[in-house]
Amino acid sequence: MSRRIEVDIKVPNQTKYLGMIGRIGESLAYSLKGFQGNRRELAYHLNLVLTEALANAMCHANLCDPDKDVKLSISASDQDLIIRVYDQGQGFDMDAHSKLMAKTSDEGGRGIQLICKLMDEVEYLREGDSNVLQMIKFLN
Amino acid sequence: MQLNISEQGDIVQISVQEERMDAHNSGDLKEQMLQLFDDGKCNLIVDLSAVRFIDSSGLGALVSGFKNASAREGNLKLCCLQPQVRSMFELTRLHRVFEIFTTLDEAQASF
Numbered sequence: 001m002s003r004r005i006e007v008d009i010k011v012p013n014q015t016k017y018l019g020m021i022g023r024i025g026e027s028l029a030y031s032l033k034g035f036q037g038n039r040r041e042l043a044y045h046l047n048l049v050l051t052e053a054l055a056n057a058m059c060h061a062n063l064c065d066p067d068k069d070v071k072l073s074i075s076a077s078d079q080d081l082i083i084r085v086y087d088q089g090q091g092f093d094m095d096a097h098s099k100l101m102a103k104t105s106d107e108g109g110r111g112i113q114l115i116c117k118l119m120d121e122v123e124y125l126r127e128g129d130s131n132v133l134q135m136i137k138f139l140n
Numbered sequence: 141m142q143l144n145i146s147e148q149g150d151i152v153q154i155s156v157q158e159e160r161m162d163a164h165n166s167g168d169l170k171e172q173m174l175q176l177f178d179d180g181k182c183n184l185i186v187d188l189s190a191v192r193f194i195d196s197s198g199l200g201a202l203v204s205g206f207k208n209a210s211a212r213e214g215n216l217k218l219c220c221l222q223p224q225v226r227s228m229f230e231l232t233r234l235h236r237v238f239e240i241f242t243t244l245d246e247a248q249a250s251f
Contacts, residue, residue, distance in 0.1 A: 015164035022160070022193070044193070044224045051195045055163035104237045107204045110196035117231065 004077040013058045013068035021054055021072070022047035034078030034139040045118045046081075046137075052111040053085040053133050061089025061131065081137040083119075086130045094124035141168035145176075151251055152176055153244065155187040161198030169198075173205040173216075182214025185247045189220035194228050206238060215239070219247040 009024070011017040025046030029039050054070055062068045068088070075082040094112070116122050121136040142157035154172070158165060173184065184205060188194075202218070209216040219241040221229070229235040241247040 015162070018162050018164050019160050022162075041224075041227075044227075047193060048195055048228075051162050051193075055195070055197065059163060104233055105203065105207060107200040107207075108196070110199060110232055114196055114231070 004075060006076075007074045008071070009073070010069050010071045011054075012066065013062045013064070013070050014066050015055060015058055018051050018054055022051045024074075025050040028074065028076065028081070032076055032078075032081060032139055036140060046083075049115045049118055049135055050083065050085075052115050053083070053135065056111055056133070057085050057087040057089070060092070061087030063089070078139065080139055083135045083137075085133045085135075086127075087133075088130055091126070091131045092124070094122070141165040141172075143169065143172055145172070147181075148248065150181070151183045151185060151248060152181045153185045153187060153248075155189070156191050158190060159192045161188075161191055161194045161201070163195065163197040166195075166197040166201040170201040170204050173201075173208065177208050177212060182209050182212035183251055184209055184214070184216045185244065186216065186218050187220050187244055188218060188222070188225055191225055192222055194225050196232075199228065199232060199234060202238070203234070215251070217241065217247050217250060219244050 009021065011021065026043040029043035029046050035042060054072065057070045058064065062070065071086040073084045115135060119135040120138045123134045125132045125134060144155040144157055146153050156169065176184065186202065186205070206216040217239045220243065221240060226240070229238065229240065239250065241250065
């Protein structure tokens with residue numbers, strides 16, 4: 001029977017923590033037993049989706065307020081990896097962001113699209129007084 | 141962000157001395173390039189050899205530099221990308237926008 005690993009993390013709403021959280025994603029890629037693909041590539045992709053999701057929560061939802069916190073949870077089994085990033089902002093239209101392709105000349109607008117490209121299921125949900133960006137990767 | 145900046149003729153080389161280019165530090169590169177444009181420099185090479193990780197903010201800073209250089213009839217070219225950084229340009233189709241060179245010498249010779 002597969003055991004699920006669950007980790008909850010809370011970091012101050014400061015972008016200097018992006019690297020630390022990204023490295024947790026990289027480490028995770030090398031410990032997911034169910035994954036049969038390219039682990040080096042998965043490590044980069046998990047680093048990236050965590051970085052993008054946290055930066056979005058910190059800068060857009062929490063408006064770069066250094067006194068706020070950002071919470072995330074990581075849940076991994078042999079079958080899937082579920083990452084949830086919480087914010088207390090106004091929320092945004094996930095469908096619109098994921099469907100609009102950033103033009104190559106655009107300076108911004110690629111973060112959510114990259115997450116949608118690299119993860120298998122992405123949803124932006126309302127839970128109590130928080131918004132949750134839920135990202136799922138199926139491992140086999 | 142740690143940047144090494146040198147000039148060869150009218151070409152400015154910016155060597156990014158960071159392992160990561162993300163939302164924490166990419167604004168520094170953008171600001172530095174805007175300063176160079178204000179000083180009349182519009183032909184830039186950004187050397188990414190030290191960069192192991194780039195996110196959408198890092199890509200956005202480079203697009204900003206490219207657009208500003210182009211608007212001044214200059215150019216911003218890239219060199220020395222690590223394979224996973226290059227894959228980000230391909231994933232976002234930005235490899236069709238930037239001229240990307242394997243070495244700094246090749247980038248310099250292209251101007």
